[in-house]
Amino acid sequence: MAARVDHLVTSGTFALDGGEWDVDNNVWIVGDDTEAVVIDAAHDAAAIEAALGGRTLRAIICTHAHNDHIDAAPALADATGAPILLHADDLPLWKQTHPHRTPDAELADGQVLEIAGTRLEVLHTPGHAPGAVCLYAPELATVFSGDTLFQGGPGATGRSFSHFPTIVDSIRDRLLALPAETTVRTGHGDSTTIGAEAPHLDEWIARGH
Template identity: 60%
Template sequence: MPGVFSLDGQDFDVENNVWLVGDDEEVLVIDAPHDPAPIIAAIGDRNVTAIVLTHGHNDHITAAPALREATGAPVWFHPMDRMLWDVVHPDTPPDRELTSGTRFPVAGTELHTLHTPGHSPGSVCLHAPDLHTVFTGDTLFHGGPGATGRSFSDGDLILHSIRSELLTLHGDTVVRTGHGEDTTIAAELRHVG
C-alpha cells in the first residue's frame, strides 16, 4: 500500500517539507533542500524511482545533485526554471525535463505533474489521485497562495494557476505544501476562490 512520508528540514533558515511517496520497497522524493543526509537516512534501503523538484529556488534544489549521486535516481525539473537551477548548480544539469502531464508510477500508485507557474515560471505540483493528495511546493500554502516575493514570481499568474489547476481538484484533496502545515483544497477555496 503506497503512503506519504514527511521529512521536515528544521536546521536551516528556511524550513522545508520533503515528501517521500511510496512503500517499503520504493519511493519517489519530492524536493531536495539543504542537506542530503537526512533525506538519505529517511529513504533507507528503498529504491528511489525519481527525484522531482517542484521549482528552482535554492531552498528546494540545493541537495538534488548529492541525492542523485547517493541514490542513482534521475532529477526531474521544469525547463522554465533552468535559470534558477544554474545559479545553484552551474556545473551539473538536471537529468530530465518535467512537463505538464508527466506521470510517475511508484509503489502501485501514480502521480502526475500540473504546471502551475507563478511562484516561479517552472513551478509544478504533483497530484496523486489515489492518495487524495496534491504536493504543491510553493504554489499553495495553508492560508492561501504561495509567496510571490522570490525571483521570477508573478502574483496574478500564481492565482490563475491555483484557480485553473488546483481548485478544480476534489475539495477533500489534501494539500501537502513545500513549507508548513497541510491543508485541503476545500479549506483554501475561501482564501483564493
C-alpha cells in the same frame, strides 16, 4: 497496496536576489517498502537518504528550483543513482544554485509518473517560479503543492522570476479544480485541503500578495 507518504523536515537557508532567510522545508517521500520518489530534496541529502531506509530511489522530483528545494538534489542523486526531474522553465533558477550540474530529465504538464503502483500527475503551476509544478496523486487524495499553495494562501511572488496574477491563475485553474477533500502537502509549514483554501481566493486577490 497504494503508496504511503513519509514526511521529513529539513532546515537551511533560502537565498535569492541578494537576501538570505532561514527556512524549514518539507521533504515528501512517496513509495512503498521497496521503492520511492523524493519530492524536493532540501538541505540535507544524508537525512533524506536515511529516511529512505534502504528503499530504491526512483526519482528526485523538484517542484521548482529555488535553492532551498534543490540544494541537496545533486548529492542525493550521486548517493542513490536517482535522476533529478525539473520543469525546463526553471532552468535559469536551477543554474543559480548548480551551475555545473543539470537535471537529468524534464517534467511536463500532464506527464504521469508512477511509483509503487500510484500515479503522480504533473500540473504546471507557474507564478511562484516559471517552472513550478504540483504533483497530484488521486489514489492518495493528495496534491504536493511545493510553494504554489499554502495553508492560508498562495506562495510568495515578491521576488525575481515570480508573478502574482500568474500564481492566482494557476491555483484557480489547476488546484481549486481538484476535489475539495484533497490534502494539500506544502513545501513549508502545515498541510491543508483544497476545500479549506478555495473559499478564500477572492480575499487573496484583494490582498494582492
